Amino acid sequence: MSTTKGNMDILFERRFELLWPTLSEIRLVLKHVLRALNVKKDEVDAAGLVATEYLTNLIRHNEGSEQHIFLRISQAHNDGYTLTFIDELTPYNLFKKNNSQWKLGSGNLVEGGMGVELIRHYFKEAEYVSDKGKNYFTFPLEHIDKRPTVIYVDDDVTQLALMSAYLKDHFQVVPCESIEAGWQAILTADARILLLDHKLKNGTCEPLLEKLNQSNLKSQLSVVMLTGDDSEEVISKINRLGVDDYLIKPVKKNKLLQSIERVTHRFAYLSYQTTFESTPSKIHLQNDKSAHLFGSISLGNGGDFFMPINDECSAFVLGDMMGHGLQALKESFAIKGFISGFLATGLPYQNMLAALNNALYKQQLCKSSLVTLVICFIEDNKLFWLNAGHPPPVVILNNGKVRQLTGTGPLLGLSKEHNYTLYEAGLDDVEHILLYTDGWTENRFTDKDEIGELTKIIPQDCKTSEEFAHCLWKNSQVTLSKEIDDASLIIIN
Incomplete structure (x- = not known):
């Protein structure tokens, strides 16, 4: 329920702590809450970019002291919203402090120098008071369409x-005459509801549902099936295909609208709260090194997980469950529970990985999901790792070159007995070590050379x-709409 302050609902x-991990948390909140408020995708993305730039400058300005920031989303009139960040710091007017000559179309990254140009490009009426x-710090959100999008195949x-006539007053309808067109619409239309006719001239819609169920997109859609x-x-x-509701044809308009309203209640994100157990954003390792944790593993909100596996924090597990969101989070609990129980035996890490592989092969846990994981530790200025289907580590050398190490074993549970290899790499000329889950590169580097693309975003000086x-x-x-998978990054230096 909304409250009112002044003329704003x-x-x-x-309230958030003004710390680096908060940046990821606020981006997550904006993604869910603004979409629930029917803010158009492009403006949600713009809000995410501007919030990232503004908060980055604010956190740097505040670094070292305990402060908080408020995020407020208000409605001033029926057609738009206002997003406001509120703090009690010494005033830091980004519009006056930033004198950079950086231009939006330059293609260059300039640390701390993109704020004003970026903000004014997307939100000309942004203010700092x-x-x-x-x-x-306030900017308006005006690109709203109260009608959710329905894909109808x-x-x-x-x-x-x-059906389009039935729905047009309440929904934006994307009509599709084939399951191929339906899949493209799922990828591009930012829809909330998928309406399917079960029987088609050349088969059924079941292949489309099966493909959807194997992807990371199912949690974003409510599915209603029409069948004769x-x-x-x-x-x-x-029902086995995971539809939220089905209707027997012929379908009356009021029954169709009631069904769609019922199944979309699960998208009520306005009461969204982050209630997951978070992980410290910085962990001290042996050899005077630290691990900096970012993304899903620092928020505890999806299928990516991080586990220190000894008291000295010299070794850890980074894992990635197939899928994302709450279902992947639930599956990750089973894996973490198994690992915790096995570690209590004091047996070597290789034995734990072999036992976990055997349990997954026998489908004793995580029957409906797959998991990749890597176990890492540093000893005698060497990095050691065991790898079960996970991206191998990336190192950034002292001369700035980026290199991906080689060493990957098969996914867990594919074969009954597999002895995972312990890989190693010397660290004499290494400045930074990167470990990450697939989502970190797939969200950004789809169909591109990952190392080449990574080199472009390495910060300088x-x-x-x-x-x-x-x-x-x-x-x-x-941009927030491109975050199709949980993304996590560990930087050791």
């Missing part, structure tokens, strides 16, 4: 026209190892 308000000991053009066959066999098959880590994470952020 406050729809969402939360200080009043009674508080600072307010049916190869009968008459039915497409009829109410036999027990067909209904049972439909950082004064400290910690500053390097935070700048690299910031440089790697994508």
Whole structure:
């Protein structure tokens, strides 16, 4: 329920610590809350970019002291919203402090120099005001369409026209005459509802559902199936495919609208709260090195997971469950529980990996998911790792060159007995070590040379190892709509 301050209805308000991990948390909140408020995808992405730039400057300005920041989303009128960041710091007016000549189309990354140009490009009416000991950074969100998007797949053009007429007052309808067109719409239309006609002229919509269920996109869609066959066999098959509701044809308009309203209740993100157990953003390792943790593993909000596996924090596990969100998080608990139990035996890490592989092969846990993981430790200025289907580590040398190490074993659970190899690499000429989950590169570097693309975002002239880590994470952020998978990064230096 909203509250009112002045002439504004406050729809969402939360307090955050002004720390580097908060940047990822606020991006996550914006992604869910703004989409729930029907802010158009491009403007959600713009808000994410501007919030990232503003908070980066604010955190740097505040580094070393304990402070908080408020995020408030308000509604001033029926057609738009206002996003406001509120702090009680010494005033830091980014519009006046930033005198960079950086231009948006230059293609160059300039640390701390992109703020004003970026903000003004997306939100010309953005303001920074200080009043009674508080600072307010505000910008309006005006590109709103209250109608959620429905993708409707049916190869009968008459039915497409009829259902589109039923829905057009309440929804944006994307009609598709084939399952191939339906899949493309799922990838591009930012829809909330997938409406399918079960029986098509050349088969059924089942292949589309099977493909959806194997992807990371299922959690974003409510699925309603229309069928002319109410036999027990067909209904049972439909339910096994994971639909949220089905309707027997012919379908009346009010029944269709009621069904869609019912299944979309699970997208009520306005009460969104981050209640997951978070991980420290910096962990001290042996050999005077630190691990800086970013993304899903630092928030504990998905299938990526991080586990120190001894008291000295000299060794750790980085894992990645297939999928993302709550379902992947649930599956990761089973893996972490197994690892914790096995580590209590004191047996070597190789034995633990072999036992976990055997348990997954026998489907004793995680029957509906796959997991990759890497176990790492540093000893005698060498990096050692065991790898089960995970991207191998990347090192950045003292001369700035980027190199991906070689050493990957098969996915867990593919064969009954596999002895995983312990790989090693010397660290004499290494300045930074990067370990990450697939989402970190796939969200940004799809179908590109990962190392070549990574080289482009390596920050230059950082004064400290910690500053390097935070700048690299910031440089790697994508627009919110491109975050199709959980993304996590560990930087050791």
